[in-house]
Amino acid sequence: MFSFFKKKKDIDIEKEELPLEIKENTIQEIKAENEQKKGFFSKALEKTFETIKTVVPQKKEKISFDDIQELLIEADMEYEIIEKAMDGLPDEITRKQLRHRLVMLFEHAPKVDLSNLPKPFVRLIIGVNGAGKTTTIAKLANISKKDGKSVILGAGDTFRAAAIEQLSTWAAKLDVPIIKTKQGHDASAVAFDTISAAIARNIDNVIIDTAGRLQTQTNLNNELKKIVKVCEKAMTGAPHQKLMILDGTQGNTAIAQAKAFNEMVGIDGIIVTKLDGTAKGGALFSISNQLELPIFYVGVGEKQDDLIAFSPDDFVDSLLDEIYTPEK
Numbered sequence: 001m002f003s004f005f006k007k008k009k010d011i012d013i014e015k016e017e018l019p020l021e022i023k024e025n026t027i028q029e030i031k032a033e034n035e036q037k038k039g040f041f042s043k044a045l046e047k048t049f050e051t052i053k054t055v056v057p058q059k060k061e062k063i064s065f066d067d068i069q070e071l072l073i074e075a076d077m078e079y080e081i082i083e084k085a086m087d088g089l090p091d092e093i094t095r096k097q098l099r100h101r102l103v104m105l106f107e108h109a110p111k112v113d114l115s116n117l118p119k120p121f122v123r124l125i126i127g128v129n130g131a132g133k134t135t136t137i138a139k140l141a142n143i144s145k146k147d148g149k150s151v152i153l154g155a156g157d158t159f160r161a162a163a164i165e166q167l168s169t170w171a172a173k174l175d176v177p178i179i180k181t182k183q184g185h186d187a188s189a190v191a192f193d194t195i196s197a198a199i200a201r202n203i204d205n206v207i208i209d210t211a212g213r214l215q216t217q218t219n220l221n222n223e224l225k226k227i228v229k230v231c232e233k234a235m236t237g238a239p240h241q242k243l244m245i246l247d248g249t250q251g252n253t254a255i256a257q258a259k260a261f262n263e264m265v266g267i268d269g270i271i272v273t274k275l276d277g278t279a280k281g282g283a284l285f286s287i288s289n290q291l292e293l294p295i296f297y298v299g300v301g302e303k304q305d306d307l308i309a310f311s312p313d314d315f316v317d318s319l320l321d322e323i324y325t326p327e328k
């Protein structure tokens with residue numbers, strides 16, 4: 001799923017006592033999968049690429065310090081982060097030098113071990129209105145199903161009737177169960193019932209929606225803290241992941257939001273949506289670096305398949321492929 005797992009898989013297969021033909025086929029498959037993933041990033045980053053190509057229209061072997069600085073600003077990377085990344089680099093920068101610095105920006109984020117997950121594995125989805133929570137829940141449920149895991153949804157946005165309907169429509173489309181209540185009812189009760197249903201039905205994954213809220217809305221935020229506590233009552237250790245959904249078109253402004261929510265309930269990871277609709281792809285560097293949180297996925301469209309597992313290596317390579325000639 002993540003590149004660091006993939007790399008491990010690569011190495012294991014190399015060492016494995018398998019017939020050569022199977023070994024080569026498997027390595028080819030992994031390579032093809034990696035290329036496809038890079039392709040997805042390239043598609044999602046089209047708008048960002050258009051912008052950086054105005055600074056570096058031709059691919060080169062070395063690019064000047066000033067041009068790199070300018071293109072990172074154009075891609076909405078925060079100035080402070082640019083300074084950090086480029087400190088001490090020479091006037092003419094090679095791909096290898098820049099790659100190393102850019103990948104390092106993601107290293108503050110803790111690595112997450114996704115083996116031996118508890119059952120059910122409970123994820124609570126948090127974000128402001130319109131960030132893309134509902135659509136992302138559908139996409140996550142779709143990934144679960146594709147991975148052969150059972151999943152149940154909790155319609156915890158009881159604030160808006162339309163949100164319950166929207167999630168129910170996705171549940172029907174994906175053919176996954178959903179626990180819901182009427183608008184205005186207690187969202188924590190929905191969370192409790194969803195986790196209890198998952199335990200009773202031996203379901204692998206629980207994904208719980210919450211109402212869109214601003215970090216300044218005290219009542220809604222107290223409600224969020226209550227939902228977190230009630231999840232723990234339903235199952236010790238739950239929610240196992242509190243995921244913040246950030247609208248990628250907002251670029252760096254989304255960081256302040258995430259910081260406030262992180263202080264409020266503690267965020268475990270980020271999903272950045274609508275990367276396809278923005279030239280601000282560079283904000284991913286600032287988001288991960290400033291928040292010291294991993295980006296798990298990025299949303300690259302409105303359909304159920306438009307969510308890709310985020311890997312810093314693939315992301316950085318997609319960017320560099322646009323401006324550097326292949327390394328000799």
Ligand SMILES: Nc1nc2c(ncn2[C@@H]2O[C@H](COP(=O)(O)OP(=O)(O)OP(=O)(O)O)[C@@H](O)[C@H]2O)c(=O)[nH]1
Binds near residue numbers: 212
């Ligand atoms: N292009 C694009 N659109 C997206 C993506 N994710 C979500 N959207 C669209 O963004 C809009 C808002 O998404 P929702 O999932 O309804 O957002 P929400 O956070 O649940 O919103 P509220 O229910 O208002 O809190 C919808 O039109 C989605 O189709 C994405 O990755 N790319």
